[in-house]
Amino acid sequence: MKYRSTLHRSPEVSLRDAVLHGSAPDGGLYMPVDIPHLRKDFLGRLPSLSFQEIAREVGTLFVGDEIPPHILTKMVTEAFNFPVPLIKLSERLHILELFHGPTLAFKDFGARFMARLMEYFVAESGKQLTVIVATSGDTGSAVAQAFLGVSAIRVVILYPAGRVSDAQEKQLTTLGQNITPLEVSGSFDDCQRLAKQALVDPVITEKIALTSANSINIARLIPQTLYYFAAVAQLGPSDSLSVFSVPSGNFGNLTGGLLAKRIGLGVAQFIAATNTNDVVPEFLRSGKLIPRVSRHTISNAMDVGNPSNFARIVDLYDNDLQAIRRDIWGCSFNDEETLRIMHDVEHRYAYVLDPHAAVGVLGWESFAKQTSHGTRGIVLATAHPAKFAETVARAVGARPEMPERLAAYLDRPKKSIPFPNRFSELQEFLLSSNT
Numbered sequence: 001m002k003y004r005s006t007l008h009r010s011p012e013v014s015l016r017d018a019v020l021h022g023s024a025p026d027g028g029l030y031m032p033v034d035i036p037h038l039r040k041d042f043l044g045r046l047p048s049l050s051f052q053e054i055a056r057e058v059g060t061l062f063v064g065d066e067i068p069p070h071i072l073t074k075m076v077t078e079a080f081n082f083p084v085p086l087i088k089l090s091e092r093l094h095i096l097e098l099f100h101g102p103t104l105a106f107k108d109f110g111a112r113f114m115a116r117l118m119e120y121f122v123a124e125s126g127k128q129l130t131v132i133v134a135t136s137g138d139t140g141s142a143v144a145q146a147f148l149g150v151s152a153i154r155v156v157i158l159y160p161a162g163r164v165s166d167a168q169e170k171q172l173t174t175l176g177q178n179i180t181p182l183e184v185s186g187s188f189d190d191c192q193r194l195a196k197q198a199l200v201d202p203v204i205t206e207k208i209a210l211t212s213a214n215s216i217n218i219a220r221l222i223p224q225t226l227y228y229f230a231a232v233a234q235l236g237p238s239d240s241l242s243v244f245s246v247p248s249g250n251f252g253n254l255t256g257g258l259l260a261k262r263i264g265l266g267v268a269q270f271i272a273a274t275n276t277n278d279v280v281p282e283f284l285r286s287g288k289l290i291p292r293v294s295r296h297t298i299s300n301a302m303d304v305g306n307p308s309n310f311a312r313i314v315d316l317y318d319n320d321l322q323a324i325r326r327d328i329w330g331c332s333f334n335d336e337e338t339l340r341i342m343h344d345v346e347h348r349y350a351y352v353l354d355p356h357a358a359v360g361v362l363g364w365e366s367f368a369k370q371t372s373h374g375t376r377g378i379v380l381a382t383a384h385p386a387k388f389a390e391t392v393a394r395a396v397g398a399r400p401e402m403p404e405r406l407a408a409y410l411d412r413p414k415k416s417i418p419f420p421n422r423f424s425e426l427q428e429f430l431l432s433s434n435t
Helices: 015-021 042-048 051-063 069-079 107-125 138-147 166-173 188-200 202-207 218-235 252-263 279-286 310-316 321-327 335-349 355-368 385-396 404-410 423-432
Strands: 003-005 030-032 086-088 093-097 129-134 153-160 179-184 210-212 243-247 269-274 328-332 377-381 417-419
Touching (some): 030 310, 042 218, 051 069, 051 218, 086 218, 093 355, 138 153, 138 166, 153 166, 166 179, 166 385, 188 202, 188 423, 243 252, 321 328, 417 423
Parallel strands (some): 243 269, 243 377
Antiparallel strands (some): 086 093
């Protein structure tokens, strides 16, 4: 299995090189040279497969012969040791709960699989690896938890000061060991820009082995294809294909779904549901992507003004705008609409949404008004509502119950380094702190 850059100006590489370098030397993102395809009998067997079995069969398509089958089986069994339930709210509306992992967010899927892949590849090389990650919330905590204590790997997390929830911040700043959080004076886009610049900086890359744990890394994208199959497996037979409504910020989650469809999963439509950071819905309307400074919202993990995975979407469709529009329907919603739907869903179904899943439900309801009554929607619920307890209380009048594994973080002391929004400082930090 070979991987190439979306910019087509770098050599093809193995999965190992793609994972350990994060992005290509030309600044592009890695994609499979040839999109693999599922065996013809796979979809027929899908309803009888466990999530780990789905992960092993789909994962094999992307790792080829670089990971022995028994090692891949061990990886997916350890990484995905939590449920992925599909909750039926009505005949047409279903919620895929992706928040049952250790940090209560869907990022656990990508981070835990990536950590095991990197640990395997680093053990082969015998060298130390530095993993850099920019986060607007859940990515940082998932990566920190997944890599905690992994030998020969240190993790540097960049997060925007004052722009993540208290629970999210405690999850990524209280672990210590090989995890170093940098509290950046700026936005998520600033953090992402700094991380991207570090990955291609010749001064840094000449002296240390550096890779990314953001969704620009192919190791994050592969596991994000898996739960789309799990959703369809649980949904049961129907005369029509399902529609997925995906709360979207950096667009790795949606790209995983598009890749799942390309390798053989039947999907009628994807809904790109964003908050007021609507550069992709605007692109779908106008045909032009115009990045801008991100706006702060209550669905903060989606506060992205320049989504990096957009390059993969364009690449996957060979820059064909009409083809993209056929598969993706875009929409955006403000905080007031998000709070309202959180209240309405709790009132109608006694089900509590976090603000990100709420944007997904808004997307589905908007889309459903113009589709046939037989179409079934699956909304991806990306985080446990307790991670946004204050916002949930504003919407429904009561704070959600706090899971024990989240509450355990809240009383721990925060350990982060206040950091300026300057690349020269990051360069110096990465080089001076490398041991």
